[in-house]
Amino acid sequence: MPKPHGGTLINRIVSSSKKERLLEEAESMTTLKLNGGLRKDVENIASGVYSPLEGFLCRDDFENVLHHDRLSSDIPWTIPITLDVDKATADELKREEEIILQTETGASFAMMSIEEIYGYDKDHMAESVYGTTNEAHPGVQKVRNMDDFLIGGEITQINETDSGFQNYNLRPIETRVLFKEKGWRTVVGFQTRNVPHLGHEYVQKTALTFVDGIFINPIIGEKKTGDYLDEVILDSYQTLMDNYYLKNRAVMSILQAEMRYAGPKEAIFHAILRKNFGCTHFIVGRDHAGVGDHYGPYAAQDIFDRFPDLDITPVFFKSFTYCEKCGGAVDGFICPHGEEHRENFSGTKMRKILMEGKIPPEHMMRPEVARIVIDADPKFVE
Amino acid sequence: MTEKKYTTVSIPIPLAKKIKKRMEGTGFTSISSYVTYVLRQVISSIEEEEQQEGFSKEDEEKVKERLRALGYLD
Ligand SMILES: [Zn+2]
Numbered sequence: 001m002p003k004p005h006g007g008t009l010i011n012r013i014v015s016s017s018k019k020e021r022l023l024e025e026a027e028s029m030t031t032l033k034l035n036g037g038l039r040k041d042v043e044n045i046a047s048g049v050y051s052p053l054e055g056f057l058c059r060d061d062f063e064n065v066l067h068h069d070r071l072s073s074d075i076p077w078t079i080p081i082t083l084d085v086d087k088a089t090a091d092e093l094k095r096e097e098e099i100i101l102q103t104e105t106g107a108s109f110a111m112m113s114i115e116e117i118y119g120y121d122k123d124h125m126a127e128s129v130y131g132t133t134n135e136a137h138p139g140v141q142k143v144r145n146m147d148d149f150l151i152g153g154e155i156t157q158i159n160e161t162d163s164g165f166q167n168y169n170l171r172p173i174e175t176r177v178l179f180k181e182k183g184w185r186t187v188v189g190f191q192t193r194n195v196p197h198l199g200h201e202y203v204q205k206t207a208l209t210f211v212d213g214i215f216i217n218p219i220i221g222e223k224k225t226g227d228y229l230d231e232v233i234l235d236s237y238q239t240l241m242d243n244y245y246l247k248n249r250a251v252m253s254i255l256q257a258e259m260r261y262a263g264p265k266e267a268i269f270h271a272i273l274r275k276n277f278g279c280t281h282f283i284v285g286r287d288h289a290g291v292g293d294h295y296g297p298y299a300a301q302d303i304f305d306r307f308p309d310l311d312i313t314p315v316f317f318k319s320f321t322y323c324e325k326c327g328g329a330v331d332g333f334i335c336p337h338g339e340e341h342r343e344n345f346s347g348t349k350m351r352k353i354l355m356e357g358k359i360p361p362e363h364m365m366r367p368e369v370a371r372i373v374i375d376a377d378p379k380f381v382e
Numbered sequence: 383m384t385e386k387k388y389t390t391v392s393i394p395i396p397l398a399k400k401i402k403k404r405m406e407g408t409g410f411t412s413i414s415s416y417v418t419y420v421l422r423q424v425i426s427s428i429e430e431e432e433q434q435e436g437f438s439k440e441d442e443e444k445v446k447e448r449l450r451a452l453g454y455l456d
Contacts, residue, residue: 003430009437074422167452173437177445178454251454305409308419309426 001176001185002280002311005272006052006075009172013046013157022158026108030093031100032085037258039103039161040221041081042110044257044273046157047171051276056083058152059118066128069268069306076272076307078265079129083112083151090117090149101155109161115153122146129262130294137294138224139261163256165220168234170253175215176278182248184212188281188315189274191288192218193259195228195236195373197365199320199345201244202329207283207315208249215279216241216252219259227381228373230254236372243368263288263295264303268310275312282312286319320345322363354379393417 004010014022034042044050052075057065062080064072071077085093093099093114101110122143123133130139163169170178179187188207192200208214216237220230234254241250255273260266266289271282288300296302301316320329321342330342345364353360359370373379393401401413410416437445449455 007429170449170452170454173441174445174449176437177442178449181446181449181455308423311426311430 001180001278002275004048004051004172004276005311006073008052009176009276010045010048010051010054011173012054012155019158022111022156023108026100026111026158029098029100029111030096031102031108032089032093032112033102033104033106034083035104036221038083039101039109040163040256040258041083042101042155043157043161043163045081045155046110047173049172049255049257049273049276050081051172053077053081055112055115055154056150056152057081058116059120059150062118062120062150062152066124069265076268076310079260079262079269080125082146084147085117085149085151086147087149089147090151093117093151103161107159107161109159110155110157112151112155113153114151117149117151119148120150129260129265131263131265132294134294136292137261138291142260163220165230165234165254168252168254169256170277172276172278175251175253178251179213179215179278182213182251186211186280187213187215187278188283189215189217189271189277189279190283191255191270191274192216192237193223193227193233194347195233195365196240196369197345197347197350197360198322198363199329201240201366202320203283203285203317204250206317207281211281212249214245214250215274215277216250217255217274217277218252220254220256221258223259223381225381229376229379229381232373232376232379235376236369239368239372240366244366259289261289261291261294263290264300267300267314268303268307271304271310271312271314275310279312281315283317284314285317324363327363388414391417 045053045055057080060072062082064070065077065080069076069078094117096114098111098113100108101112102108126133126140126143130137133140135141135144188211190204204214218233237252241252267284274282284301286297287295304314318331320331321344323330323335323337323342325337325341326335350360350365354370354373357374359367398413401416405416446455
């Protein structure tokens, strides 16, 4: 099993013996409400998904990530995990050493020690993370909408928040024990935010021919309008696994995080997270975490060359099409037949067929999977 | 802005020459960036060998219980 990123699996979830005391202390402390994305960041830090981070970045780490794609300890890190506040809040919090973090509905769930409050350059941040300052990019848009100050400091989670999908919500310590119990020495991570079609299955099973197990890890959380709903993705994958995968070779649990659409930088970030879950390999497809045509189709694969010390092996895939002559998924390097025999695994086309209540052709999508989508109502984020 | 600080390391000139030759066509633009790359690779593989589990037997039993309850383990 690979060691966690940075060497130690971070655990900043308070033990039950200390919990009561902290909750008592919390009552007299200043509070700060966090939106869903920031709440998930806190929980990912606490449970070790973001190891070695123990809190939101202080300035030194923040600048180092933007300039060098590394924390100030030289450990690879490409996406700054930050907590932003407006000027009035920054002024108020300057007087505090510790604060309580709350959910949007006002439930206290974590404590944060305030180590540093600092200003930052949004253009620099956007350019570094997204490779552009073009506001048409959803990530750049998000940076623009951030408040003007960042707070750095360690967090401690006191209470679990109800994020749904508890049955599929494994922490890194749990996936690590699970992989060990299954006897997997090599595990490939697969990131998804889609209902699976035959192209996905082909990629996963190709990878499975040379590793012991696959960890299917859908990203759950805020998505774009028109994306499949989280439960539809989970149900369809569960059905695929029940019908077409060996039980002792495939496992699914969720990753609660926001998509940032940062392409190459996010591919590295995603690989690090899967390493923390215990994966030895990570599948990177065409235009991983991309949006529109902001990144080259294989930029998210090329960037791995710059990180000899990542300690998780990326597995690169091209995009596949179905060839009627080969009778399966192919790419231009394995199929000698012409374009006229090939059909794209078009998510858009399959979605259209499903919306009409029809089952897509069997060489495109498993009928059991299609049935789940057809029966789901609603199917998409509105 | 806190730009990262660098330090200087001395290496024998013949070695530097050898590295320069080896760098050709690799995309590395300086001996420093090449040496940094190689050292990171070497150190990370040493660290990997030193690796330990990071959770106790007691933790592990608790985790297994939850994994069984959720149906991940039989
Ligand atoms: Zn063919």
